[in-house]
Amino acid sequence: MPYRQTIRGFTYQFEDLRTLLAKASPRRSGDLLAGIAARSYEERVAAQLALADLPLRTFLTELLIPYECDEVTRLIVDTHDVDAFKPVRSLTVGEFRDYLLSEKTTTAGLCQLAPGLTPEMVAAVSKLMRVQDLVTVAAKCEIITKFRNTIGLKGRLSTRLQPNHPADDYKGVAASIVDGLLYGSGDAVIGINPATDHVATVGSLLEMIDSIRQRFDIPTQSCVLSHVTTTLQLIEQKAPVDLVFQSIGGTEALNKSFGINLALLKEAHEAGLSLKRGTIGHNLMYFETGQGAALSANAHHGLDQQTCEARAYAVARAFNPLLVNTVVGFIGPEYLYDGKQIIRAGLEDVFCGKLLGLPMGIDICYTNHAEADQDDMDTLLTLMGVAGANFIMGVPGGDDVMLHYQSTSFHDALYLRDVLGLRPAPEFESWIASLMDSGQLTMENFGRLLH
Structure with a gap:
C-alpha cells in the first residue's frame, strides 16, 4: 500500500513499506548506488514522519520479502513471540522510540521484549533516532x-x-x-x-x-x-x-x-x-x-x-x-x-x-x-x-x-x-x-x- 506525507503543501508518496524504509534511512552511499535513497533531505524527513506514524504491527502483515520466496522471512515470521510483543503492540514506530527512551523502560524489560521484536521493527525505529538515542537505548541492553x-x-x-x-x-x-x-x-x-x-x-x-x-x-x-x-x-x-x-x-x-x-x-x-x-x-x-x-x-x-x-x-x-x-x-x-x-x-x-x-x-x-x-x-x-x-x-x-x-x-x-x-x-x-x-x-x- 502507498504511504503519503505532506510538507509545505507538497505531498510525497512512497509506494510501499520497502520504499518508505529506504527513503527514511540516513544518507549512505550504498543506498544511493542502489537507486533507492531519498532524493533530498526534505524527502527523507517526509519519509521519517510517515514512518513515525506507522503502527508497529504493520511489519507483521506487510512483509518486505514474500514469505514463500525467502527462508529468512519465514524464520522471522515463524519465530515471532506474540506474548513478548504485547507491551508495544499498540504503538506506532514513533511511539516505540519514545518507549525505548523512557526512563521507565529498564534493562530487564528490554530483555523480555526482545523475542517479540522483528528486525524490520528495530531497523525502522533506528531511522528516527539521533546518535545519542541509539547510544542511550543500546546502553540499556545487557546480553550475556x-x-x-x-x-x-x-x-x-x-x-x-x-x-x-x-x-x-x-x-x-x-x-x-x-x-x-x-x-x-x-x-x-x-x-x-x-x-x-x-x-x-x-x-x-x-x-x-x-x-x-x-x-x-x-x-x-x-x-x-x-x-x-x-x-x-x-x-x-x-x-x-x-x-x-x-x-x-x-x-x-x-x-x-x-x-x-x-x-x-x-x-x-x-x-x-x-x-x-x-x-x-x-x-x-x-x-x-x-x-x-x-x-x-x-x-x-x-x-x-x-x-x-x-x-x-x-x-x-x-x-x-x-x-x-x-x-x-x-x-x-x-x-x-x-x-x-x-x-x-x-x-x-x-x-x-x-x-x-x-x-x-x-x-x-x-x-x-x-x-x-x-x-x-x-x-x-x-x-x-x-x-x-x-x-x-x-x-x-x-x-x-x-x-x-x-x-x-x-x-x-x-x-x-x-x-x-x-x-x-x-x-x-x-x-x-x-x-x-x-x-x-x-x-x-x-x-x-x-x-
Whole structure:
C-alpha cells in the first residue's frame, strides 16, 4: 500500500513499506548506488514522519520479502513471540522510540521484549533516532553469553585478539597472540582469519591456539574463521573446535552466495555442541555481518542496506551465538562513503542487534580508500564503549596485514577500559591478576612459545 506525507503543501508518496524504509534511512552511499535513497533531505524527513506514524504491527502483515520466496522471512515470521510483543503492540514506530527512551523502560524489560521484536521493527525505529538515542537505548541492553568465560556484563568490555598473518605463519601468529595477551586482549576470543581455507591449515592453527590456551590455562575460547563447511570437516576429525564461525546475511539469496542456508547452520551448531568443549556455557556460534553485503551480491530485493543488515540478526538469533559483530567499514566507500556514515552505521548495527537480544560487538574499521581516518574510528570507539558493545577487535598496531584494512589495536581497548572504567570478562581478569601476582605474566614466559 502507498504511504503519503505532506510538507509545505507538497505531498510525497512512497509506494510501499520497502520504499518508505529506504527513503527514511540516513544518507549512505550504498543506498544511493542502489537507486533507492531519498532524493533530498526534505524527502527523507517526509519519509521519517510517515514512518513515525506507522503502527508497529504493520511489519507483521506487510512483509518486505514474500514469505514463500525467502527462508529468512519465514524464520522471522515463524519465530515471532506474540506474548513478548504485547507491551508495544499498540504503538506506532514513533511511539516505540519514545518507549525505548523512557526512563521507565529498564534493562530487564528490554530483555523480555526482545523475542517479540522483528528486525524490520528495530531497523525502522533506528531511522528516527539521533546518535545519542541509539547510544542511550543500546546502553540499556545487557546480553550475556558464556563458553569458557562470561561476556557482556555491564561494566565489562571484551576483545577479540585477531592475530592474522598473510602466510598463516605459525610463529607470526604466535607472536601476535603473545603481544595481545600481554595487553589483556583475547577474552572474547582468540580468532584468526586464515589466509587459506584449507582443512589442514585451519586444523594446524586450531591446534596451535589450543596448545597455548591449555599451557597457560587461559579462560577464553579460540576460533579460526573458516567457512562453516571446513569447520564441519574439522569437527568430524575431532579437531579442537571451540567456536563455529560464519558470515551471514539478511536474505536467503545473500546466504546462498556465502554457500550456506539455515539447515547448514543448524547442522554446524549441533556438531559444535556435540564436542562439549564449553566449561561454563554452551553459546558457541560466532557470526559476522556488515552493511552493504546484500547489495554487493545483488541479493537485497530492493531493501535499504541497514534493514538488510538487521534481518541478518534474525539468522544469528536463531542459534544462540556467543559473539556477533558487524564489520562496519570493511566493504568500502561504495557502501559507507566516509567516517560519518561508518559511525552512524556502527551505532545502528549495535543498537539493532542488542535490541533483538544479540551479544553485539563491532569491528571498528575502514578501508584505505574510504574518506575516513583513525580520528573517525576513535570517535566510534568511544561511542561504542558508552553504548555497551560486548566486544571490539584487538589487531596488532590496528593494521591488519592479511586483510589489508584498518581496525582497532590492543592499545585502543586499554584506552577505552581506562577512560570508561571498563574491565575484561571476570574469569579472564582473574587469570591476568593471578599471573601478575605470581610473576608469570612476563614476555620471557610467553616468549618460549616462539621457539
